Amino acid sequence: MKILALSTAEPGCSLAVTDNDQLVCETYWHSRLTHSRRLLSMAGDLFPDQAGCEISDVDAFVAAKGPGSFTGLRIGISAVLGLSTALSRPAAGVSSLDGIACRFSQVDVPVCAMMDARRGQVYCAVFRFEHGRLKEKTDDTVCSPKQAISMVSGKDAVFAGSGARVYETKIQETFKGRARMAPPFMDAVSAAALAWAARTTPDFFQNPANTLVPDYLRSEGADAPRGFA
Known part of the structure; x- marks a missing residue:
């Protein structure tokens, strides 16, 4: 096809x-x-x-x-x-958000796709992949960066998208430097x-x-x- x-x-x-x-x-x-x-x-x-x-x-x-x-x-x-x-x-x-997160379908930790929604908000969803296939996804939502970060359970995650880039400092502070940030060319x-x-x-x-x-x-x-x- x-x-x-x-x-x-x-x-x-x-x-x-x-x-x-x-x-x-x-x-x-x-x-x-x-x-x-x-x-x-x-x-x-x-x-x-x-x-x-x-x-x-x-x-x-x-x-x-x-x-x-x-x-x-x-x-x-x-x-x-x-x-x-x-x-x-x-x-x-x-x-x-799928168009961001699916680039990371081979990772073994949650993927948090965040787009900058302005007004101090982000569009966000959290994805879990298994063997390259989507296993679980939260509903798409618009919320504060703090709320988006709190949607990620565990001690490790990938953050990607324009929102993750804007709020990278806040993400790393929350994850104590353990967050995996997507390279800028994979944010779009x-x-x-x-x-x-x-x-x-x-x-x-x-x-x-x-x-x-x-x-x-x-x-x-x-x-x-x-x-x-």
Whole structure:
């Protein structure tokens, strides 16, 4: 199954094409351009040269459905729904936090994915993987950094995402320096990780829970700064 996945949940825009378990190509672009201006250019670069196929050959579409930028999410979801309708292919949504945490599916400690939600809050979920597969995940939530850190049980954990980067000092103080911080280049939501999450979940595209609708986690009141979407 060929999947085109994308994330517009954050300032960076990520697109990836996978073919079953194989990553075919992936691109990431962080600039002052809006997502609406970047998406077409990035897709044009992928198809057909980098992907080795036409976009009409894609079997399914996946998008980050939130949390994240309200405007950014709407742009990405609208693009995927448009492609899905035009090509009569299934489309589904994956949590933006999965697009961070699934990069660490081989670790043997809890993974706390935290995105900066501004207002002194983070979007957060804690994941546990076993033999490369998701075993357990808390509900996505928006909360204070202190509350997010308290969700992690045990003495060791991986912290990743823009929120973990912003509150790294607080995390290390709580874990007395034992927290494993993801490298900065692995903090962003990865389109390839979104595709992997969909690919490894049985009957993913048939499950109504994965319907592609935005999941903002909080009411729209303070979207990202100018240029974010």
